[in-house]
Amino acid sequence: MLNFLVKRLLGLLPTLFIVAVLVFLFVHLLPGDPARLAAGPEADEATVALVRSDLGLDRPLPQQFVRFFWRMAHGDFGMSTRSKRPVSQEIAERFMPTLWLTIASMVWAVVIGMAIGIASAVWRNRWPDRLGMTLAVSGISFPAFALGMLLMEIFSVQLGWLPIVGDGSWRSYVLPSLTLGAAVAAVMARFTRASFVEVLHEDFVRTARAKGVPERLVILKHCLRNALIPVVTMMGLQFGFLLGGSIVVEVVFNWPGLGRLLVDAVSMRDYPIIQAEVLLFSLEFIIINLIVDVLYAVINPTIRFK
Incomplete structure (x- = not known):
């Protein structure tokens, strides 16, 4: 290793x-x-x-x-042509808001997406499966900017429950994280369902059921761990996508993150900012893929890297 x-x-x-x-x-x-x-x-x-x-x-x-x-x-990405400040300082100030927004989006997307996927696989071709896959297709098909504006209209303008723009409180994370994580939850549900359906037909699952193991333990202990490898791969890629692909959501919610910084840099032809951000996004994807490969051995000890 x-x-x-x-x-x-x-x-x-x-x-x-x-x-x-x-x-x-x-x-x-x-x-x-x-x-x-x-x-x-x-x-x-x-x-x-x-x-x-x-x-x-x-x-x-x-x-x-x-x-x-x-x-x-030498770690020097120059000065921003727009703000005349060091690029590293500009990115450092915007990184944490994007990271926390990504983590919040990923947490609820993984929990909800896996729950829908497992339920759809266990009750395959029944109403939970049809309902779950309908929600998944809707989450993938609905554009992020349209979903964000719809959520703002309902929960901010009409009901007044949540702020429209970020104010530093946990309430300001709700709408952006829901918007950003909707597509990820939908993809997670479909991947989890496909992986679980394949594992449910394996011999070790039939053996566990024949021994009288409770169905809940069969699902959570025997099936979940063996179905996680393709799901973990998708989770890693989606986490990298959320870090680098939150541009639309950050613009819609005026979020002070890396996505908004990149949009402003492109509009002002701020070369140092653009170059540094794209390199940062590339490095994030590479590191996330490395972490995913390591997690393979944690999930399934039979896997050895050569």
């Missing part, structure tokens, strides 16, 4: 290098002049040229990349 972890951690470096190259080229293909945006609409050409020189955008593209990569290797 230790050799596996070392190899995977060393594999981070070429992956992140490739991502850095692609991100650098992508942001420089975006239309618009960041120097003009940073200088302001009333600035003359001399001022714009001065700002462009200050940002290092007047240099050839290869020199810009070498400078960007060298600073990134």
